[in-house]
Amino acid sequence: ELQDVAQFVGLEQSRFYDPAWASGRPIHHNGSFLGYDMNKCIRCFRCVEVCRQVQGIDAISIVERGLGTCIEVLGFPERDACVGCGQCVMVCPTGALAERDDTEQVIDWLYDPDVVTVFQFAPAVRVGFAEELGIDNAEGQIITALRAMGADVVIDTNFAADLVIMEEGTEVVRHVLEGKRPTFTSCCPGWVNFVEKHHPEMIPHLSSTRSPQQCLGSLAKTFLAERMGVDPARMRVISIMPCTAKKDEMARPQFAHDGRRDVDVVLTIREFARLLRREGIDLARLEAGTFDNPHIGDYSGAGVIFGSTGGVMEAAVRSAYFFVNGRELPQTDVTALRGTETLRTAEVKLSDDLPPIRLAICHGLKAARDVVEGIASGRYDFDFVEVMACPGGCVTGGGHLKSKHAYRPAERKKRVTLFDIDAKRTIRQSHNNPQIKKLYEDFLGEPMSERAHHLLHTWYADRKRHAEMRIADIWREIRLNLPEPRNGEKV
Ligand code: SF4
Ligand code: SF4
Incomplete structure (x- = not known):
């Protein structure tokens, strides 16, 4: 949609584009079907919404802050929760999310x-x-x-x-x-x-x-x-x-x-x-x-x-x-x-x-x-x-x-x-x-x-991501990473 509008108004290049900043944005094209290029992302978060609200999967998260904010498929491509339905690709207005091109x-x-x-x-x-x-x-x-x-x-x-x-x-x-x-x-x-x-x-x-x-x-x-x-x-x-x-x-x-x-x-x-x-x-x-x-x-x-x-x-x-x-x-x-x-x-x-x-x-x-x-x-x-x-x-x-x-x-x-x-x-x-x-x-x-x-006919495999740490282990790790308590201070 956004590409259509840009073409309609004759916009060929964005004056806000900064190649130095863009070079640090995540680009992933190694999945078996999906790739994402955060240089094209306008942070509308439609993909996050469709994955969470329509499909109930919640595989896409919002990460980073400020200008660096972008989306990420956590664990992509090996251990993610994504099922590959591609509904996020359908709602992305810029092509930041797209299938791998095999033409x-x-x-x-x-x-x-x-x-x-x-x-x-x-x-x-x-x-x-x-x-x-x-x-x-x-x-x-x-x-x-x-x-x-x-x-x-x-x-x-x-x-x-x-x-x-x-x-x-x-x-x-x-x-x-x-x-x-x-x-x-x-x-x-x-x-x-x-x-x-x-x-x-x-x-x-x-x-x-x-x-x-x-x-x-x-x-x-x-x-x-x-x-x-x-x-x-x-x-x-x-x-x-x-x-x-x-x-x-x-x-x-x-x-x-x-x-x-x-x-x-x-x-x-x-x-x-x-x-x-x-x-x-x-x-x-x-x-x-x-x-x-x-x-x-x-x-x-x-x-x-x-x-x-x-x-x-x-x-x-x-x-x-x-x-x-x-x-x-x-x-x-x-x-x-x-x-x-x-x-x-x-x-x-x-x-x-x-x-x-x-x-x-x-x-x-x-x-x-x-x-x-x-x-x-x-x-x-x-x-x-x-x-x-x-x-x-x-x-x-x-x-x-x-x-x-x-x-x-x-x-x-x-x-x-x-x-x-x-x-x-x-x-x-x-x-x-x-x-x-x-x-x-x-x-x-x-x-x-x-x-x-x-x-x-075929067979199927359990590919669920099982929790690797118990809550107690997470607390222990947090405690280990805290600074030493000062005299009389309780952690
Ligand atoms: S398009 Fe693919 S993922 Fe969607 S319903 Fe059909 S077979 Fe399933
Ligand atoms: S739908 Fe596309 S443009 Fe919008 S946040 Fe997701 S990847 Fe970025």
């Missing part, structure tokens, strides 16, 4: 003839250009743009969302039958980071299914490489995501095998827009292309609604009903699960032989903390809980283009478009996606098979 790396691979580039883009990316370019669903234009840039393969993360439903839906049905509750969704890396860093006691309740991005990465370098006759060592999987936490997710040690990552680089929508500008491509002028990979890429309506709060739950209910009864849910639209309240609950009857299952959907980490604490204290009792770290889900993820005019209407429009795409798909259940069926027949066997487990 150079992608350009290098695009121009390297030995590299086979495989691009995937997430459900919410196609609706991410609505406000900027006026294209409600830019799926076809994004496909054309990627091909024009020289991408070798373009596939849809929606396909992997269908795959996640096959695995996670099967897992949830098993847990319900075994009486194990609750099961939490695991497709949002901001939420997974929250559990690992803030509430590790909930790790046993996280679904072991990987996120759609990571499922597609591991399938690309195994199944797709085999079908295309390409050496996976030459493949580079590049994701375009509405999310900063996905940059952190792809770097997790669980997702590298023999030194090779399943996903090689994640670009946010902002980085993708920069890449388009550098390559001289105007998305608004492009004809819409279509996916054409014969093995991976087709998606159901259930896959596309992953981008909105409630979408994962609705997709899972459509398939879980089929898994239990062997027939389709009579009403495909499960409207009881839709809405925008930060916590929504519903009861759904999967079969006449089972009691109704208790479902909860929450978005934003303040609501998530309430749910976790409520479950721990017995205030809440759910079978299956969907959590999205960003308020509203991925349609408001930290990797979107920054909304300059109408944040709320833009968010609503994106969500409505995703549900419209779902309503218009001929196939609306993940288990009916023909490419998914073929994948299980030819390669994976069945959901939760050994191969599926190896390629599509």
Whole structure:
């Protein structure tokens, strides 16, 4: 915003800028996804507020005094409380907080003839250009743009969302039958980071299914490489995501095998827009292309609604009903699960032989903390809980283009478009996606098979920062550092 104003009034340089003073300001660019440059900070503290008041995380602090005042992510980058949702980046008016820029790396691979580039883009990316370019669903234009840039393969993360439903839906049905509750969704890396860093006691309740991005990465370098006759060592999987936490997710040690990552680089929508500008491509002028990979890429309506709060739950209910009864849910639209309240609950009857299952959907980490604490204290009792770290889900993820005019209407429009795409798909259940069926027949066997487990599931680690000193130790240290008491003085 501030940059826009500066450009509008023709301000090219600040007369208050002092290079000598600025050289001492903190700049960090070594995190797996986030960097901050305090030379650009105007101390509005919006980032502190959104992290503390909206997300309830409080990872960003105000440090120093007077002219030296700035913000700091305490413990960054190794031992911080940050979950990577990127909501601070969205509200920063100057770009002082920003994602790590990986566009150079992608350009290098695009121009390297030995590299086979495989691009995937997430459900919410196609609706991410609505406000900027006026294209409600830019799926076809994004496909054309990627091909024009020289991408070798373009596939849809929606396909992997269908795959996640096959695995996670099967897992949830098993847990319900075994009486194990609750099961939490695991497709949002901001939420997974929250559990690992803030509430590790909930790790046993996280679904072991990987996120759609990571499922597609591991399938690309195994199944797709085999079908295309390409050496996976030459493949580079590049994701375009509405999310900063996905940059952190792809770097997790669980997702590298023999030194090779399943996903090689994640670009946010902002980085993708920069890449388009550098390559001289105007998305608004492009004809819409279509996916054409014969093995991976087709998606159901259930896959596309992953981008909105409630979408994962609705997709899972459509398939879980089929898994239990062997027939389709009579009403495909499960409207009881839709809405925008930060916590929504519903009861759904999967079969006449089972009691109704208790479902909860929450978005934003303040609501998530309430749910976790409520479950721990017995205030809440759910079978299956969907959590999205960003308020509203991925349609408001930290990797979107920054909304300059109408944040709320833009968010609503994106969500409505995703549900419209779902309503218009001929196939609306993940288990009916023909490419998914073929994948299980030819390669994976069945959901939760050994191969599926190896390629599509993961594990989590306790990364909570436990207090290293007791209060008594802190007092002892303070006493040791005090000056010697003078005669008769008590300390
Ligand atoms: S939002 Fe940006 S400009 Fe404002 S205090 Fe945070 S880093 Fe500085
Ligand atoms: S809600 Fe979506 S955009 Fe936000 S952290 Fe989770 S996966 Fe990323």
